[in-house]
Amino acid sequence: MTKLANLSGSDYFHLLIDRKIKRFGLAGNISRVHLQLDSSADLPALKRTLRANPTLKKAANIQYRLSWPFVPKWVKTESRESRIVLSERLTTKDFKTQIHNRKVDNEKGLVCVDLCTLQNGTKHVVVSMHHALFDHQGMMNFIHALNGNFDGSDFARSESTGFWKSFMNFGAMTIYMLNRGSSNLGSLLRGKQSKYGLPRYDSIRLSAEDSKAIEKNAWNAGSRIGTSAYLISCVARSVNNTLKKRGENAPYLWFSTPHKQRKLGTKGHLFSNQLSFLFFKLTRTELNSTTTSVESMNKQLRVQIKEQITEKYAGLMDALRYVPLFLYEQMVNLSAKGKLASFGFSDLGTDQLQLELFCGQKVKSIFRYPPVPTPPGFNVAVLRSNEQFEFVFGYVDEAISESEMQQFKIEFKDHLLNND
């Protein structure tokens, strides 16, 4: 086995999340990109093309190696076949079950491509990618690389943090997290079941006119320099309403949002995560209006930038690579008593996947299935394409039922468009 690179702190953190998700019987910390192809697509020919694809081959041969007390490493295995599964005559239900159950792991490979023809004649490609190997930008790069349109490097140049700096970050962030996390946070996840059902996905795509109105509302609510604070506030308020309808009056909601740490100005590398997190807490009073929650988030953001929380947290995650996963899990459970967050939120920025062709086959539409970290079992991702907002909701039934989800979507849209 040849060493390729060290796992970054965020790669290792995503392995931890994977471990937690799998405990509930779910496939893992996996992101999927689903391309519906034109009905004329030739899937056996696509399978042959993909089998010879050098990027897919490269990814198929990457494994992580945990070798405590040393830092975990990405290694190249002896030549392993690319995982491409061709399925025919699937019902829509079987297709969903197959896709959301598709595991990608160290043993079989951290990437898998499903090529499916459904009974209704539609043709689909689903690329499943393990989140420990790819961050969001890496996933986008990977899809473009499969298509032959990527000329960046495989891994990022590693920048190591000195021992004392790592030690100081570890201390500062441990205190920060222990002070903020508690079991009182509002959580959608019900009960303590040992197994959860398959994740479900839902989405809202807003018109250009509505998207413009949202940007205006965000400004009026005090969301400056981007709309993220406004969008998150609308999610948080809708989560809070769902809890209230269940008769739960949570003292506060607590959540983190990923913050990319990649160097800007290039597409960068393919493999390995470079990200950190920002943390927010919204109290019951702050959740009363969008303006008050945006104001609170603005303040918290400024404090975190000033205190360099994202850098310190990245440093903490780097330091935790030296801790075995089982112990790491215990430490994380201790800080928030197993609840971790009220919900997940990712702002994916501008849509980078506007493909007309995928490996020579015509693309009709593209869907994204982001991972559903469980807990909290409810994750919202937003992206913008053609000046329109698109929200993707990933959830497990044990966090929010299908009927609650329909109500959630109505209320969420109402918050977005009315800034109440």
Next chain:
Amino acid sequence: MAVTKEHLIERISDYLTKRFLASEVVFNPKIAFADFGIDSMTVVELVMYIEEEFSIVIPADQLTGDNLASLEALANCAIQNQA
């Protein structure tokens, strides 16, 4: 002492290049931040950097898309708010 626009641009370019941009990127203050992949979070950091380093506070109602489109636009806005 008042800061010149040129000095402001030079210092912020330096900060941006060292802290956020990939080493191979040649930064141009006239080109839109978005073209360098500079996102809203990074722009917040730049606004805070201007506050800390130059004691120039840009009022919230001036943090518009136009004023934050490029470093040149941001520097123009900052200079106008210099005490």
